[in-house]
Amino acid sequence: GQQVMQIPQYQHVQEGEDFTTYCNSSTTLSNIQWYKQRPGGHPVFLIQLVKSGEVKKQKRLTFQFGEAKKNSSLHITATQTTDVGTYFCVENTGTASKLTFGTGTRLQVTL
Amino acid sequence: EPEVTQTPSHQVTQMGQEVILRCVPISNHLYFYWYRQILGQKVEFLVSFYNNEISEKSEIFDDQFSVERPDGSNFTLKIRSTKLEDSAMYFCASAYRGNTEAFFGQGTRLTVV
Numbered sequence: 001g002q003q004v005m006q007i008p009q010y011q012h013v014q015e016g017e018d019f020t021t022y023c024n025s026s027t028t029l030s031n032i033q034w035y036k037q038r039p040g041g042h043p044v045f046l047i048q049l050v051k052s053g054e055v056k057k058q059k060r061l062t063f064q065f066g067e068a069k070k071n072s073s074l075h076i077t078a079t080q081t082t083d084v085g086t087y088f089c090v091e092n093t094g095t096a097s098k099l100t101f102g103t104g105t106r107l108q109v110t111l
Numbered sequence: 112e113p114e115v116t117q118t119p120s121h122q123v124t125q126m127g128q129e130v131i132l133r134c135v136p137i138s139n140h141l142y143f144y145w146y147r148q149i150l151g152q153k154v155e156f157l158v159s160f161y162n163n164e165i166s167e168k169s170e171i172f173d174d175q176f177s178v179e180r181p182d183g184s185n186f187t188l189k190i191r192s193t194k195l196e197d198s199a200m201y202f203c204a205s206a207y208r209g210n211t212e213a214f215f216g217q218g219t220r221l222t223v224v
Contacts, residue, residue: 031210033213037154042217043154043204045212045213045214088154097142097159097167097209098159099144099156099204099213101153104153
């Protein structure tokens with residue numbers, strides 16, 4: 001079935017370093033959402049991207065949707081320990097009745 | 112701020128028993144979902160529900176599973192004859208529209224022994 005792959009699976013950075021996670025699909029995506037899950041927590045919505053080539057920023061987070069709408073990325077500038085968690089890209093299908101989670105990237109930030 | 116609530120937070124059950132996981136979605140939301148996450152792994156889609164019927168279900172959601180919205184506020188997931196491999200965190204989510212953000216509950220950790 002539909003699988004949305006993310007790389008890397010895991011990344012460990014020092015606080016202050018940048019971090020990027022990439023999301024790739026084999027098919028054209030209708031839109032993409034990003035969620036964050038803190039350790040022991042539940043997924044929390046971050047943002048939705050709809051248009052080809054769209055770029056959105058939230059403070060230190062920059063989200064990008066590829067021109068072909070087959071990939072997306074999340075970049076965090078100057079990571080902080082509060083950024084620790086797993087970041088999931090999530091495809092919202094055209095029927096709007098299913099959210100397909102990517103494989104996730106777990107981010108660990110140490111001082 | 113409105114939130115999705117799930118009960119219980121943790122349930123331990125004997126293999127072969129039936130469990131019912133309960134969710135109260137955000138009141139004006141129209142789309143409801145159940146997901147599960149085996150420890151540290153991917154968040155897997157189980158089922159979506161709209162307009163009082165199942166919209167879509169995954170291959171995981173077989174005859175062992177059923178969902179109900181019995182009273183217009185609760186949204187339940189029933190697992191019949193639980194198996195060891197059903198042990199996971201089960202998340203309920205709701206959304207106002209299908210193409211908008213989904214709000215997830217805190218989850219129910221199901222342990223089958």
